[in-house]
Amino acid sequence: MAEKLTKRQENYSQWYNELVVKADLAENSAVRGSMVIKPYGYSIWEKMQAALDKMFKDTGHSNAYFPLFIPKSFFSKEASHVDGFAKECAVVTHYRLKNDEVTNKIIVDPAAKLEEELIVRPTSETIIWNTYKNWIQSYRDLPILVNQWANVVRWEMRTRLFLRTAEFLWQEGHTAHATKEEAIAETEQMINVYADFAENWIGVPVIKGYKSENERFAGALDTFAIEALMQDGKALQAGTSHFLGQNFAKAFDVKFADKNGKLDYVWATSWGVSTRLMGALIMAHSDDNGLVLPPKLAPIQVVIVPIYKGQDQLDRINEKANQIKSNLEAKGISVKYDNRDTYKPGWKFAEYELKGVPVRIAMGPRDLENNTLEIARRDTLEKEIKSQDGIESYIDELLKDIQNNIYQKALKFRKENTHKADTYEEFKDIIENKGGFVLAHWDGTPETEQRIKDETKATIRVIPFDSIEEDGKCIYSGKPSKKRVLFAKAY
């Protein structure tokens, strides 16, 4: 481990950037805006994928794979969709390189120009609905419940590791239904799946709700989102689920015959989460010593570090430690025993703290004598001496306790940083000086939302599903409003 991390209080943004790199999660690549996800970071993403994939399959979905490239003309078929994505597309125009005989350099072969340019998918609605056209004739072909794990590209100008990158990994569900009701129920089901995953796996409480028109997905009739609050008081959109109505079915002419042979357009949803969730995980829990990982997503849940002088002591500790390791693994706990002699215990302690390993066990010669162990938990940094007897059950419970504790901590933080504002002055003061979520009345117009955004950088994150009806006045226009919406500055 090199120099210490910048402290969150000093510079939260720099703390995040340093942490991602130092904890071996990801780094910037030679390609502008594209990241390298390093093995340790990727192993967390794999755990996220496995948990989500199971949730998708348990709700009846199957995986499939659609092309990376989308013909340019497909984009134009759904008007608002192309508006939303045209400005940030990577475009393939040629299919060959050649050696330039004059300069002896590799150049793009001008003779190999594509007739129609191909867009590297920023999302796959268009290519998928063009495919579904051939899959759907009758109500018997519905519903189609398909998910894709894939890379997508959006040419973002300002990028940050995991939070906003030109290329990112994600999953995108694309479903087709016979009725509007069924499609809406699917849209709701998937935002609930995402909320469940965010809260019970990442340990981050989220607020579910509708997006306002301004923030809706390009081509959707309704976008549901989950919003999480980060430690710097900014919101992070962690997942979205879109009710697409019949927009894409109309754009790609996808009709089905119902039981009576009557033709109608198919109803659609799409929903996705991405490697951005890694950003949520990192920012929600970590501290000035490094990463704090939720045990359910930690690649290493327990690390055992021997403290010894000489080979004889090490041999005796090895024997005992390997036995504890096997016993823990038999309970399904992932354990690393780090007895490398190239690094000192203090270095290892700092390293595993930086990497967020939930539980550290230290074992020295005195522990051998006393049948004890030193147990340190990453979330609170507390240490205690425990008997080796029954240690497996103790650790098993401890991991559950840590998972719960970091969630409760994040929930407490969110409660303390969620405010109501009844005037625009109050609103601006909170946004500027405190940060966090602000519940305020809004007149429902895109214009007001835009003005508030221009003046304060805060946007409506969601109109919460559980927002209580109450009479109020828009903080900006003073017009009547029926419920509060959730504002924040956002990532």
Add this chain to the structure above:
Amino acid sequence: MAEKLTKRQENYSQWYNELVVKADLAENSAVRGSMVIKPYGYSIWEKMQAALDKMFKDTGHSNAYFPLFIPKSFFSKEASHVDGFAKECAVVTHYRLKNDEVTNKIIVDPAAKLEEELIVRPTSETIIWNTYKNWIQSYRDLPILVNQWANVVRWEMRTRLFLRTAEFLWQEGHTAHATKEEAIAETEQMINVYADFAENWIGVPVIKGYKSENERFAGALDTFAIEALMQDGKALQAGTSHFLGQNFAKAFDVKFADKNGKLDYVWATSWGVSTRLMGALIMAHSDDNGLVLPPKLAPIQVVIVPIYKGQDQLDRINEKANQIKSNLEAKGISVKYDNRDTYKPGWKFAEYELKGVPVRIAMGPRDLENNTLEIARRDTLEKEIKSQDGIESYIDELLKDIQNNIYQKALKFRKENTHKADTYEEFKDIIENKGGFVLAHWDGTPETEQRIKDETKATIRVIPFDSIEEDGKCIYSGKPSKKRVLFAKAY
């Protein structure tokens, strides 16, 4: 299920193309050369991925993710590498679309031209070695044992579903080592892993060996490959493992300090298998009725079809069938009970035959009375009546038997279709009239190999690892040769 498949004898190529589509494995997309992998096909690929991923992790590898795009200049750094891939590259030249105000059509924004073009990765050696440069300083940083699951693009002109597509899915391992010996051992280990997977999971026997210079990977000092024989007598390269020497370390200036502080270039390997394995699986075992899946990779291992008249009979069969399903699932067997009333049993039988489900259980009213079941195995199409008692163990064994049987069948086929040729006339006769593998002497020169290829379309698939030393004469040039090499026409 629609019309019957073309028979293999009539037109093998058409049989394959129809089978891939009709069995819901994949289909062509609107993007030239890119396929859609349908849910059923993708679920087989997922099973392949899971098995391979475990084998990679068991041999010490971790997954990571590197950028999709590679700066054009990176390609030029390793001379033979760029020669190998330049002719088939998708090139990104722009990063924005816009609305053309004159035509009101979406066009590529000429103002958004990239300074340096980006290549959609055809393989990732260059971007990865550019990254490893920052990861490697000393021997303590080695070995690096990393794998990536990703999509790659090679702009093939003639494409076929799974066998050769412009975009395909694969894994690419990229390892870095302190010594030549260690890198060679890794290269060997991974070709053995691939052979193990091909034989014990896909059920396809393979021949392991070295590639000749002509067929070597662009940038490798040595390429090891596994070659399988398809039912039409053509070979299919199913996996490759490359010893890259210090070529990429030199191209990207990646050095490490050994224990004495002496600097040297790092040694490299790379290895990969792709969705092409799906082609091997399909072609090796399937018949004129459809797919024949190895049980270990079958998404549905057992299908249960009820045969009934009226709801009362169905109710009684449902109860029993669901019980058998649970019992089988408790043994880790995947079971589908298809009691849809929208399709007749005969339709279902044909459908699951087409989809290659290894075991079909039919259950009618007489089976209820007699405590029996009709069991049909897909590989031999044999049917038998069995008692319901102990059926779970019987099916469990039957699946193992089918897995073994299709392997033995493929092995027998390969033996019957592997010939020795001692003269060029003999060689040409076999290649032209019988097909299959031909073991023949070769003088070791690229020129001779090229002439044989030009005249017969047959290439050297591998120089088998287990080729026995014997004195012979090259079938083409008559020059002396020490061992036979394996020729065939290939996919």
